[in-house]
Amino acid sequence: MKKIIVGNWKMNPPSVEEAVSLARAVAEHVKHPMFNKNVEVVLAPPFIFLYKVYETLYGGKVKLAGQDVFWEKAGAYTGEVSPAQLKNLGAAYVIVGHSERRALGETDEIVGRKLTAVLEAGMTPILCVGEPADVRERGMEAAKEFVGKQLEVIEHKVFEGIIAYEPVWAIGTGNNATPGDAAEMITLIKSLVTSYRLPIPVLYGGSVTSGNAGDFLNREEIDGLLVGGGSLNAEEFGEICRGA
Numbered sequence: 001m002k003k004i005i006v007g008n009w010k011m012n013p014p015s016v017e018e019a020v021s022l023a024r025a026v027a028e029h030v031k032h033p034m035f036n037k038n039v040e041v042v043l044a045p046p047f048i049f050l051y052k053v054y055e056t057l058y059g060g061k062v063k064l065a066g067q068d069v070f071w072e073k074a075g076a077y078t079g080e081v082s083p084a085q086l087k088n089l090g091a092a093y094v095i096v097g098h099s100e101r102r103a104l105g106e107t108d109e110i111v112g113r114k115l116t117a118v119l120e121a122g123m124t125p126i127l128c129v130g131e132p133a134d135v136r137e138r139g140m141e142a143a144k145e146f147v148g149k150q151l152e153v154i155e156h157k158v159f160e161g162i163i164a165y166e167p168v169w170a171i172g173t174g175n176n177a178t179p180g181d182a183a184e185m186i187t188l189i190k191s192l193v194t195s196y197r198l199p200i201p202v203l204y205g206g207s208v209t210s211g212n213a214g215d216f217l218n219r220e221e222i223d224g225l226l227v228g229g230g231s232l233n234a235e236e237f238g239e240i241c242r243g244a
């Protein structure tokens with residue numbers, strides 16, 4: 001199966017010029033004749049850079065994602081961005097429920113509404129789930145129970161999207177889950193959620209670098225990576241993508 005590698009730029013880089021040059025450099029890696037055709041590369045820039053990055057990537061293979069979205073279609077929602085607006089700027093995917101959004105107060109109910117809105121707009125949601133450190137300290141079974149609960153936002157257990165397993169304690173910390181633990185959790189996720197186009201892709205995220213990407217990508221249970229810090233340098237991100 002195809003591996004999917006998503007670069008989540010978060011609130012970086014500081015200027016549109018840097019966003020364009022990062023996107024251009026990533027596109028160069030993906031265009032290389034030796035680049036693995038079975039890897040789908042997706043970039044998630046901040047909203048304000050989406051259009052320029054879309055123009056930069058136009059006609060190439062790199063896809064675009066929104067980092068978040070609002071659930072309403074239009075109206076008086078100052079500061080929000082609708083699914084249709086994201087689609088119009090070229091986004092094929094939308095990250096929903098990232099732990100950094102949840103830390104700012106996003107509840108499972110909001111996550112559920114966003115998933116529905118993204119699917120209705122004809123884009124693919126990338127739903128993020130993962131347990132915090134205090135839960136993981138209680139063991140793998142506690143972590144599985146926590147993630148299982150987060151997946152209850154998916155109605156009838158059928159989901160036409162992508163899931164990213166990102167243990168909160170592994171995000172931006174330099175501590176990653178072992179490939180074995182990540183694969184175990186991903187196998188559980190795949191047993192809890194199905195789709196009409198089985199099997200559902202489940203990615204791993206959390207302190208992925210060029211040094212450990214191959215260890216995750218070599219596991220057949222793991223369908224790709226969600227990369228934060230490692231996606232802000234085109235050389236490093238290119239190396240991560242080549243690990244597949």
Ligand code: PGA
Binds near residue numbers: 166172205207226229
């Ligand atoms: P990180 O972030 O790779 O910097 O740990 C991953 C993410 O939050 O998506």
